[in-house]
Amino acid sequence: MTLAFVGGTHRTVPLALRERLAFSAEQAAEALQRFRVRFPGREVVLLSTCNRVELYAAGESSAMPPPTEQLVSFLAECRGIDAGLLAPVLSGESDEAVVRHLFSVASGLDSMVLGEPQIVAQVKQAWALAQASDTAGPLTGEMFQAALRTAKRVASETALGRERLSIPSVAVADFARGVFERFDDKRVLLIGAGKMAHETLRYLREAGARDIVVLNRTAERAGKLAARLGGRPGTFADLAVELAAADLVVSTTGASAPVVSLEMFVAAEGRRGGRPLVVLDLAVPRDFDPRIGPRPGVWLYSIDDLAAACEANRKSRQREMPAAVTIIDEETRRFMGDLHHRSTAPVIEQLRAGWTETGAAELDRLFRRLPTLDAAAQGEIRQAFERYAAKMLHPPLTSLRNESRAGPPHGLLDALRRLFDLKE
Amino acid sequence: MIEFVSGISVVCFTASYLVALACEASRLVFRSGVRGAAMIAFGAAGLVAHTIFLVWRAANEPAVPLSSAFDWYLLAAWVLASGYLWLTISNPKTPVGLFMLPVVLGLIGAAQLSSRDPFPQSPATQIWGAIHGSFNLAASVAVTIGAIAGIMWLIQAGRLARKQAPTQGFRMPSLEKLALTTGRTLAIAAWTAAAGFISGLVLNAVNRRHGLLETVPWTDPVVLRMGALVAWLVIAAVVSRSMARQPDAARTTAWLSIVSFAVLTLSILWGVFGVTRHGVPPVAPLPTAPSEAAP
Incomplete structure (x- = not known):
């Protein structure tokens, strides 16, 4: 075993326990230092996000990574949790399964929201912290770099993570942005104070919206909201006027009947000067009369319309899963091949050194016997010897490389050691 | 090389x-x-x-x-x-x-x-020929860009009306940007096509005065198609501008741009396959008749 992993995610660890298990950046740095003292010579990276806590350990021949039980105990000790509580909810893996798991995590395939992109940054941070704490090494280094490469491939070669999944993000990015090129010259009208409106406004602000009017039943509440959201307050009495001036409306009242009737809209329509109007009606029941939707220049989206678009996006992401898994399989095979080939390095080194030394000794003897040879002739003979050695070594080295792709080439290494009398 | x-x-x-x-x-x-x-x-x-x-x-x-x-x-x-x-x-x-x-x-x-x-050209007609060709080129490019923007507007509007998220790899610009493009290109096309047509008339007059080309008659397919194109583009630009404050102005302009492109295509096909005296060298030198009106 060269690579080991233990960890738990939102799927296996209950929220209460996950909260206790989570590491802050300082706590993670401290845990890495503790690991280095406890298991000297091993490499370790700790990945802790709101949805997962995972420990990746690596080591070679003289210092193999600790077994799963010890890793679980270590995590429990770091967070002051009874190891008995953690053991049933944490899982452990070794070697290829560790690589495949990390590649899946970095690519967002193991995330709560399939394909979410934030995990890549979190994996990078975990790797950077391990480097800063001096607990990273060549094995984890190559593995994490390969994981980031895999995540990049999945992001560029599949549509996983492309489509948005939250209603506010779909409303702004897929619909409002489809109508308007820019928002810094648009008037945004917020009717009501639903929770989803806040998030929608956050996206609109990020898109550049600055001119925001907040309407509420009471002036006091509208004032508070406007102050918080950086807008201008108003009451429902201003609705008809504001409707004529608005470019985009976000409506989230708790009213039991439509707040904007067709008649009210038609009356305001004439004063709009033909400007298009986007209405994001996030209220249930709806705040806008659905008959307003087909009016020319109006783009009306109810929460059901937006939810349907989100669901279509979710299905679209699911359809990308097989392509993403294929990439992860390819990258895992490649990484494991390189890792196995890496284990053959000492044998290859000995083999090359043996041939070089023998060749050099024979050349010395030959040159002593033929003292009349000038430097140019000696150089030609030396190069011929080197070419011969390289050609003779090529087939066994190629066989080693090919064998490494399928797994550690123990049999071949053993045969080479015995055939060429190499040391362990 | x-x-x-x-x-x-x-x-x-x-x-x-x-x-x-x-x-x-x-x-x-x-x-x-x-x-x-x-x-x-x-x-x-x-x-x-x-x-x-x-x-x-x-x-x-x-x-x-x-x-x-x-x-x-x-x-x-x-x-x-x-x-x-x-x-x-x-x-x-x-x-x-x-x-x-x-x-x-x-x-x-x-x-x-x-x-x-x-x-056929001479030093006297080279400048007018260049102006005529350049304005016609600008008008054709403007009509084409406007039509492309118009088609994209209709596709994007259709997607938004069906309340569908954008298709991967087929993301259209915003309606606002496309509407701006169709409106501007339609106006540019009308102005440049008119300038191209007028410069063509001047070119024809200069040619005639110097006896360089046969007179292109008013009924020549080139005059007719260019005249029709200019008339259409001017009408389309005026209609588009007059509807600017209507809620459906962008859709109307998109359609006007597409129809303009269809008119331009027909005009080009007519030019390619039709019979014309446009740009044809004179069969025999014309007698000098400066007082005769040019078409």
């Missing part, structure tokens, strides 16, 4: 544009990490070959550079191909090539069917 440059033919850049178009079309079928680079590479290769071809012709033709119908179509295709490359680099997610490259290829096809002989 000269051998290489002179060996570049219409087939070279047409093939490059065709490959770029195939890459654009593949957006609808599968995703690829290298497609963007391939599209830009083939588009740029086509444009470089196209440029070298035109420069070579301009440098080696005995007449005024690029003064045949063949050159005019190729120059229009070059302007649109340049626009395609610029838009693809600046907006890699927008499949603008799906709309622009077929027009580029169509113009190259029209060039192949047109005469390579330069229009």
Whole structure:
């Protein structure tokens, strides 16, 4: 075993326990230092996000990574949790399964929201912290770099993570942005104070919206909201006027009947000067009369319309899963091949050194016997010897490389050691 | 080097544009990490070959550079191909090539069917000929860009009306941007087409005065089609402007732009296949008749 992993995610660890298990950046740095003292010579990276806590350990021949039980105990000790509580909810893996798991995590395939992109940054941070704490090494280094490469491939070669999944993000990015090129010259009208409106406004602000009017039943509440959201307050009495001036409306009242009737809209329509109007009606029941939707220049989206678009996006992401898994399989095979080939390095080194030394000794003897040879002739003979050695070594080295792709080439290494009398 | 440059033919850049178009079309079928680079590479290769071809012709033709119908179509295709490359680099997610490259290829096809002989000219008509050709070129490019923006507007509006999220690889610009483009190009097309038509009349008068060409009669297909195109574009621009404050103005302008392109296409087909005295050398020298009105 060269690579080991233990960890738990939102799927296996209950929220209460996950909260206790989570590491802050300082706590993670401290845990890495503790690991280095406890298991000297091993490499370790700790990945802790709101949805997962995972420990990746690596080591070679003289210092193999600790077994799963010890890793679980270590995590429990770091967070002051009874190891008995953690053991049933944490899982452990070794070697290829560790690589495949990390590649899946970095690519967002193991995330709560399939394909979410934030995990890549979190994996990078975990790797950077391990480097800063001096607990990273060549094995984890190559593995994490390969994981980031895999995540990049999945992001560029599949549509996983492309489509948005939250209603506010779909409303702004897929619909409002489809109508308007820019928002810094648009008037945004917020009717009501639903929770989803806040998030929608956050996206609109990020898109550049600055001119925001907040309407509420009471002036006091509208004032508070406007102050918080950086807008201008108003009451429902201003609705008809504001409707004529608005470019985009976000409506989230708790009213039991439509707040904007067709008649009210038609009356305001004439004063709009033909400007298009986007209405994001996030209220249930709806705040806008659905008959307003087909009016020319109006783009009306109810929460059901937006939810349907989100669901279509979710299905679209699911359809990308097989392509993403294929990439992860390819990258895992490649990484494991390189890792196995890496284990053959000492044998290859000995083999090359043996041939070089023998060749050099024979050349010395030959040159002593033929003292009349000038430097140019000696150089030609030396190069011929080197070419011969390289050609003779090529087939066994190629066989080693090919064998490494399928797994550690123990049999071949053993045969080479015995055939060429190499040391362990 | 000269051998290489002179060996570049219409087939070279047409093939490059065709490959770029195939890459654009593949957006609808599968995703690829290298497609963007391939599209830009083939588009740029086509444009470089196209440029070298035109420069070579301009440098080696005995007449005024690029003064045949063949050159005019190729120059229009070059302007649109340049626009395609610029838009693809600046907006890699927008499949603008799906709309622009077929027009580029169509113009190259029209060039192949047109005469390579330069229009007869003299020092007296060269400037008016250049002005006439340039305004017509600007009008045609403006109409084409406007129509492409109009089609994109209708596709985007259809997607938004069906309440569908954007399709991967087929992301359209915003309605606001497309409406602005259709409105502006329609106005530019009307002005430049009118200027092209008027400069054509002046050119015809100068030709007649100097007895350089046969008089192009009012009933000549070229005069009729250009007149019809100018009339349509002016009407379309006026209608579009008068509707600017109507809620459905953008949709109307999109349709007007598309119809303008249809009128332009018919006009080009008429020019390619119709019989005309436009740009034809005189059979015999005309007697000088300066007092006679030019068409």
